[in-house]
Amino acid sequence: MKPDGKVVLLGDMNVGKTSLLHRYMERRFEDTTSTVGGAFYLKQWGPYNISIWDTAGREQFHGLGSMYCRGAAAVILTYDVNNLQSLIELEDRFLALTDTASTDCIFAIVGNKVDLTNEYALLQETEDENRPEKPVTSCISTKVQKQVYLDDAVALYKKILKYKMLDEKDVPAAEKMCFETSAKTGYKVDYLFETIFDMVVPIILRQQAEGPLQTVDITNYKSAKRTKSGCCA
Numbered sequence: 001m002k003p004d005g006k007v008v009l010l011g012d013m014n015v016g017k018t019s020l021l022h023r024y025m026e027r028r029f030e031d032t033t034s035t036v037g038g039a040f041y042l043k044q045w046g047p048y049n050i051s052i053w054d055t056a057g058r059e060q061f062h063g064l065g066s067m068y069c070r071g072a073a074a075v076i077l078t079y080d081v082n083n084l085q086s087l088i089e090l091e092d093r094f095l096a097l098t099d100t101a102s103t104d105c106i107f108a109i110v111g112n113k114v115d116l117t118n119e120y121a122l123l124q125e126t127e128d129e130n131r132p133e134k135p136v137t138s139c140i141s142t143k144v145q146k147q148v149y150l151d152d153a154v155a156l157y158k159k160i161l162k163y164k165m166l167d168e169k170d171v172p173a174a175e176k177m178c179f180e181t182s183a184k185t186g187y188k189v190d191y192l193f194e195t196i197f198d199m200v201v202p203i204i205l206r207q208q209a210e211g212p213l214q215t216v217d218i219t220n221y222k223s224a225k226r227t228k229s230g231c232c233a
């Protein structure tokens, strides 16, 4: 089965890429083990099958990153809001891996683990009451001051546009493409993936109009039905 489009999660080890994808696809937060290589889930979105690739953040697997990004319609650059270095790494180490992505690839920047910050209670209050998956109130009292703010992510988004030589008016606004999430509570996880899938559809249509997608290596295919997390060999 050949996916119609491809979304790739990139970012440093331990930022929560596997947990985000697991939360979205399996509706759960579980203990993970550090990813080895990469794995993908298939998500049906309307008439399209979108593959969502989880990659390994560990340095030793870095060489694989550009292979996973080949032909990608969207790249989700993930950092941990409590770890400034994880944002810096996105620019220093991961951005270059996206050179193999589709020319009209969209970029999202995602700060995960907001549940650990002292801002989280406030964020929850502003959440829509009718959301199907309301975040559970955490009882952890060891909240910390965030290390990375949305403005920092917006600044990175603008640097990406520069790097890609894209004009701000030709791409989605930075404010729309910078997200803060919690894989642990589910905060904004559906919103993140579904915003991106909607944006990927026109890219799929364009890719299909222009000819077949590059072949996707399915040796690491992970069925969406399987529940074991961290199983990426």
Ligand SMILES: Nc1nc2c(ncn2[C@@H]2O[C@H](COP(=O)(O)OP(=O)(O)OP(=O)(O)O)[C@@H](O)[C@H]2O)c(=O)[nH]1
Pocket: 011, 012, 013, 014, 015, 016, 017, 018, 019, 020, 030, 031, 032, 033, 034, 035, 036, 055, 056, 057, 058, 112, 113, 114, 115, 116, 181, 182, 183, 184, 185
């Ligand atoms: N509190 C909190 N912990 C999280 C969250 N997301 C992930 N974690 C924890 O952070 C650790 C790393 O999560 P992973 O999802 O394995 O991170 P990863 O980015 O896939 O790491 P690599 O596979 O090594 O690249 C695990 O202990 C998770 O339980 C979150 O939103 N909140």
Ligand SMILES: [Mg+2]
Pocket: 017, 018, 019, 032, 033, 034, 035, 054, 055, 056, 057
């Ligand atoms: Mg992982």
